[in-house]
Amino acid sequence: MDASNPSNSAFDGQMGIRGQNLLVKSITTLILAGGAVFILIPLAYMISISLRDRAQIRQATLDLIPSREITVTIDGKEEPLYTVTIDGVEQQMALVKNRPGGKGIFVEVNNPEITHELVIAEQTPIREVSIHPENYPESLTAVPFDRYLLNTILVTFFGMVGMLFSCSLVAYGFSRFRARWLNILFLLLLSTIMLPRQVTLIPVYILFQKIGWVDTLLPLIVPQFFANAYDVFLLRQFFMTIPLELDDAAKLDGASTFQTLLYIILPMARPALVSVAIFHFLYAWNDFYEPLIFLHSRENWTMAVGLQTFNAVYSVNTHLVMAASAVMIIPPIILFFLSQKVFTQGVVVTRMSEK
Amino acid sequence: MRFFNMRDWTLARREAAAGYMYVAPWVVGFLLLTVGPMLASLYFSFTDYDIVSSPRWIGIQNYTQLFQDPLFWKSLQVTLYFAILSLPSSLVTGFFLAVLLNQNVRGIRIWRTIYFLPSVLSGVAVTLVWITMFNPQVGVVNQILEILGFKGPSWLSDPDWALPALAIMALWGVGQNMIIYLAGLQSVPQDMYDAAKVDGANAWQSFRSITIPMMSPVLFYNLVLGLIGTFSYFTQVYIASSSVSGASRELGGPARSTLFYNLYLFQNAFRYGRMGYASAMAWILFIIVLILTALIFKSSSMWVYYEGELRSKSE
Numbered sequence: 001m002d003a004s005n006p007s008n009s010a011f012d013g014q015m016g017i018r019g020q021n022l023l024v025k026s027i028t029t030l031i032l033a034g035g036a037v038f039i040l041i042p043l044a045y046m047i048s049i050s051l052r053d054r055a056q057i058r059q060a061t062l063d064l065i066p067s068r069e070i071t072v073t074i075d076g077k078e079e080p081l082y083t084v085t086i087d088g089v090e091q092q093m094a095l096v097k098n099r100p101g102g103k104g105i106f107v108e109v110n111n112p113e114i115t116h117e118l119v120i121a122e123q124t125p126i127r128e129v130s131i132h133p134e135n136y137p138e139s140l141t142a143v144p145f146d147r148y149l150l151n152t153i154l155v156t157f158f159g160m161v162g163m164l165f166s167c168s169l170v171a172y173g174f175s176r177f178r179a180r181w182l183n184i185l186f187l188l189l190l191s192t193i194m195l196p197r198q199v200t201l202i203p204v205y206i207l208f209q210k211i212g213w214v215d216t217l218l219p220l221i222v223p224q225f226f227a228n229a230y231d232v233f234l235l236r237q238f239f240m241t242i243p244l245e246l247d248d249a250a251k252l253d254g255a256s257t258f259q260t261l262l263y264i265i266l267p268m269a270r271p272a273l274v275s276v277a278i279f280h281f282l283y284a285w286n287d288f289y290e291p292l293i294f295l296h297s298r299e300n301w302t303m304a305v306g307l308q309t310f311n312a313v314y315s316v317n318t319h320l321v322m323a324a325s326a327v328m329i330i331p332p333i334i335l336f337f338l339s340q341k342v343f344t345q346g347v348v349v350t351r352m353s354e355k
Numbered sequence: 356m357r358f359f360n361m362r363d364w365t366l367a368r369r370e371a372a373a374g375y376m377y378v379a380p381w382v383v384g385f386l387l388l389t390v391g392p393m394l395a396s397l398y399f400s401f402t403d404y405d406i407v408s409s410p411r412w413i414g415i416q417n418y419t420q421l422f423q424d425p426l427f428w429k430s431l432q433v434t435l436y437f438a439i440l441s442l443p444s445s446l447v448t449g450f451f452l453a454v455l456l457n458q459n460v461r462g463i464r465i466w467r468t469i470y471f472l473p474s475v476l477s478g479v480a481v482t483l484v485w486i487t488m489f490n491p492q493v494g495v496v497n498q499i500l501e502i503l504g505f506k507g508p509s510w511l512s513d514p515d516w517a518l519p520a521l522a523i524m525a526l527w528g529v530g531q532n533m534i535i536y537l538a539g540l541q542s543v544p545q546d547m548y549d550a551a552k553v554d555g556a557n558a559w560q561s562f563r564s565i566t567i568p569m570m571s572p573v574l575f576y577n578l579v580l581g582l583i584g585t586f587s588y589f590t591q592v593y594i595a596s597s598s599v600s601g602a603s604r605e606l607g608g609p610a611r612s613t614l615f616y617n618l619y620l621f622q623n624a625f626r627y628g629r630m631g632y633a634s635a636m637a638w639i640l641f642i643i644v645l646i647l648t649a650l651i652f653k654s655s656s657m658w659v660y661y662e663g664e665l666r667s668k669s670e
Contacts, residue, residue: 005373005639009561024458025458025459025460025461028455028458028460029460029461031455032452032455032456032460032466033586035470036453036466036469036470037482038527039469039470039473039527040469041482042481042484042485042488043472044529045487045488045495046480046487049487057493058492060491060492060498060504062495062498062499083539114427123487166380166381166384169377169378169380170377170378170380170381172372172377173374173376173377173378173379173475174374174377174378176374177370177371177373177374177377178367178370178371178374179370179371179372179374179375180371181375182374182375182378185378185381185382189381189385190383192385192389192582194643194644194648195389195393195638195641195644196408196583196586196587196640196643196644197587198390198391198617198620198636198637198640198641199392199393199396199637199638199640199641200388200396200622200635201392201393201624201637201641202392202396202399202630202634202637203391203392203396203399203634204388204392205391205624205625206395206406206630207392209406217556223384223388225380225384225553226380226381226383226384226385226387226388227380227381227384230638232381257373257377284476285477286476286478286479286591287583288477288478288479288590288594289589289590290587292593293621293625303477304478307477307479307480308479308593308594310484310597311483311594311598312597314362314600315598318487318490319391321483321487322483322484322487325477325479325480325484326480327481327482328477328479329477329480329481332475332476333472333475333476336468337468337474340464342466350580355588
């Protein structure tokens with residue numbers, strides 16, 4: 001399953017003629033590029049809209065770079081400036097009045113007495129780039145985003161610690177020891193992958209409420225210390241590839257099983273540990289469902305819940321909502337580009353969609 | 356337990372004990388956070404329970420009430436309609452992209468990275484962007500449609516167009532499936548294609564007779580998992596229906612056209628406090644998932660191709 005060497009394609013050997021091969025590849029690249037544009041457009045507009053002001057959003061231009069119409073003062077009123085063409089000569093004029101039939105009255109800027117009646121659609125408004133980076137500090141201070149950020153980091157970090165700790169132990173148990181019930185337990189573990197979380201959610205919620213954990217970060221962190229099927233499965237698969245001779249050598253040197261795990265297995269399993277850590281980061285950072293259910297008061301919210309509520313309250317300020325959204329997706333994007341390889345190997349991907 | 360006695364144990368027993376010790380964190384969690392709650396929710400599903408007062412046994416009343424609840428049927432209908440809208444298109448697009456990427460095209464890593472990017476981004480942030488793009492007046496989608504000469508619908512505020520809009524959003528995340536299919540395609544043995552070529556098969560023939568059968572387990576598995584996933588669909592529709600301007604801000608709106616199964620379950624449990632009723636819904640969901648899972652195993656032997664079978668025959 002070598003992902004970097006896509007040689008065994010269905011069409012490969014068939015296109016003997018070079019030219020035909022080139023044609024197929026060009027069309028393929030073209031379609032792929034079209035799809036890539038579809039993927040990138042929403043992200044581009046997120047950034048673009050986050051840099052506009054409200055007037056620019058209402059103008060609804062397709063331009064990615066935020067711009068605004070230049071206006072000039074005519075008789076004490078701000079009027080939009082146009083490049084107009086009269087008898088083949090281009091000049092700048094201000095639009096002062098709309099007329100029926102899509103026409104408008106244009107005047108010369110320096111000489112407002114001279115008027116021309118022209119079809120507006122045939123003239124081009126003069127625009128200038130106008131971006132509003134101040135939206136970012138404004139959106140981040142409108143609600144306590146620093147608090148949401150702190151909560152998200154706490155949930156993500158401690159959850160990750162709990163997951164790595166428990167899943168390493170459990171995966172070690174399932175990969176290195178023989179006992180009658182271990183195989184059955186492993187099957188049970190795998191079967192929980194299919195279990196919809198709604199089936200356990202209500203009693204778990206009630207349990208956490210009885211012990212006073214609802215509206216704290218604990219329900220999001222503590223369960224991570226009890227391992228989960230996906231990460232255990234992934235780590236176990238990796239542990240199985242580590243030669244048993246290493247364990248035997250450590251045992252001869254008098255190492256306990258725990259020391260073997262700590263000094264032999266875990267260092268060798270670093271790539272797998274990094275993978276599950278990254279996937280957990282993304283899961284915890286982006287999760288909305290459980291924070292929504294368990295966190296009630298504002299000071300306990302994570303970014304996901306805070307952002308949703310921010311949108312509900314500030315929905316008219318689309319630019320601020322987009323700025324906050326952009327901030328929220330920055331850490332995953334950075335992580336993604338730093339560790340691309342982990343993501344594009346299909347093996348581990350399945351896990352994320354299910355968790 | 357007296358551990359110093361361990362010296363007297365047989366090696367096998369010591370090994371077993373150590374194994375159980377290492378898997379103990381999961382076993383404890385399994386009993387406490389999975390088995391216990393499952394039994395509890397089964398019990399709650401036969402009670403009238405609002406957390407404040409203690410559960411009152413009412414037999415199968417929750418279930419009979421559910422089957423007469425028009426909103427329950429509506430939520431099933433919405434979920435299945437969305438599955439029909441979104442799953443085949445995601446499957447075909449994802450598979451098609453994977454086949455394209457599996458040609459020896461240049462920059463395969465860049466394409467894979469771009470297509471996979473949506474899968475790592477926050478569902479909340481992404482949904483908010485799409486809500487902005489689907490805005491009937493100033494949104495990008497309708498502006499582009501206008502340039503092409505169409506009058507765009509009101510998307511998320513129109514009961515007929517809200518689900519298609521959500522399906523388009525889902526299609527945006529198709530890269531995740533694509534990666535899985537790509538891995539599958541690359542594990543198809545090259546000698547099969549070589550053999551087909553020797554026999555004089557053309558590209559389409561070897562695609563139809565080798566690629567499709569070899570990929571069918573992956574495709575089928577993903578389809579069923581997608582169906583199960585639709586029953587858990589939540590974040591996107593919660594945000595979309597609670598923030599669409601103009602329409603009344605009700606979950607599952609407009610006009611309950613996006614009342615997904617999981618959303619109605621959430622509403623019953625955490626908005627109306629009807630824990631017994633919601634537990635009954637959860638158990639019905641569990642049974643649906645069980646049936647779908649059984650379907651994977653059952654029908655796979657009928658038409659899904661396994662490489663292992665071939666190997667054992669040829670060896």
